[in-house]
Amino acid sequence: MRCLVVYCHPVPDSFCAALRDKAVAALARAGHQVDLLDLYAEGFDPAMPADEHRRYNQMTMADHPVPVHAGRLKAADAILFIYPTWWYGMPAMLKGWLDRVWTPDLAFRIPDAPGPVEPLMTNVKSLGVITTYGAPRWWIWFVGQPGKRTILRGIRALCARKCRRLFLALYQIDNSTPEKRAGFLRMIEKRLARF
Numbered sequence: 001m002r003c004l005v006v007y008c009h010p011v012p013d014s015f016c017a018a019l020r021d022k023a024v025a026a027l028a029r030a031g032h033q034v035d036l037l038d039l040y041a042e043g044f045d046p047a048m049p050a051d052e053h054r055r056y057n058q059m060t061m062a063d064h065p066v067p068v069h070a071g072r073l074k075a076a077d078a079i080l081f082i083y084p085t086w087w088y089g090m091p092a093m094l095k096g097w098l099d100r101v102w103t104p105d106l107a108f109r110i111p112d113a114p115g116p117v118e119p120l121m122t123n124v125k126s127l128g129v130i131t132t133y134g135a136p137r138w139w140i141w142f143v144g145q146p147g148k149r150t151i152l153r154g155i156r157a158l159c160a161r162k163c164r165r166l167f168l169a170l171y172q173i174d175n176s177t178p179e180k181r182a183g184f185l186r187m188i189e190k191r192l193a194r195f
Contacts, residue, residue, distance in 0.1 A: 001126070002033045003195070004076035008083040008094040010040050015173065015181060019130050020082050022185045026192035027080070035072055039093050044069075046096020060105045069101045078126035078195065080166075081151055084173075085133045088146040098155070107158050117158075124159040126195055127152065128166035130188060132173040140171065166195055 005024060009016040020036075027034050039046075048056075052065050064070045073079075083090050104110055108117040129151050133140050140146070152165045168191060170176065170184045 001031075001077040002035065002075055003027050003078040003080060003126075004035045004037060004072055005080045005082065006037050006039070006094070006097070008039045008081075008091050008097075010091075010093075012041075014084075016082060016084055016132065018181075018185065019132075019188060022188050023080060023082060023130060023192055026189045027195065030193050030195065032078070032195075035076065037069070037072060039097055044093060044097060046093045046100065048096070048099055052100070057104060057110055059103045064103060064106060066101050069097070070103070070106050073101060073121070074106065074123065076124055078128070079124055080128040080130065080192075080195070082130045083147075085131050085140075085147050085169075088143055090147055090150070102155070102158070119158040121158045122160045124163060126164045126166070127156050127159055128168075128195060130168045132170045134174050135171065137169075137171045140169075164195075166191060 005020070005027070007016070007020045009020075011017070020038075024034050024036055048065075055063070059065075061067075061070065081090075081094070083094050089095070102108075102121075105120070107121050108119055110117055129147060131147055148167050148169075152167055156163050156165060168184075168188060170181070
């Protein structure tokens with residue numbers, strides 16, 4: 001399976017980088033072909049210019065604003081997002097990537113009449129998130145599980161009908177111990193062996 005790993009963190013030696021490295025190694029050991037997309041290392045521009053926004057609903061693959069990323073997305077059988085959750089959401093860089101890359105004619109088709117969009121990312125059979133939160137689990141549940149809802153409900157609706165989901169989160173990262181972080185890394189390795 002070809003797995004696109006979308007990684008988003010500005011600090012090269014962060015704990016999220018350790019999560020990325022563990023995930024990539026586990027996926028490769030499980031026999032998957034890994035395509036690592038590091039948004040910060042690549043210098044991805046998340047800002048959508050006005051002209052791009054004006055033509056968004058009529059956009060086609062022929063005029064996609066980021067064709068290389070569109071091709072990598074279309075080639076993926078699975079997508080794994082790795083990022084920190086800040087202020088109840090994904091980093092702005094990652095949100096901008098979703099805005100600019102998951103476009104009409106690639107990720108979905110806008111119907112001519114009122115109704116839901118038609119999903120076009122049916123090549124994606126597995127979708128996962130690995131993230132960290134500063135808050136405890138009960139608080140994240142109380143505020144509506146940001147990130148999990150966006151990706152595993154919203155984005156998943158554009159993927160294959162029986163797309164499998166995976167969500168792994170380390171809560172209270174700011175107060176975590178080395179043992180807790182090591183345990184989370186082991187859990188990632190174990191869970192991704194079956195991704």
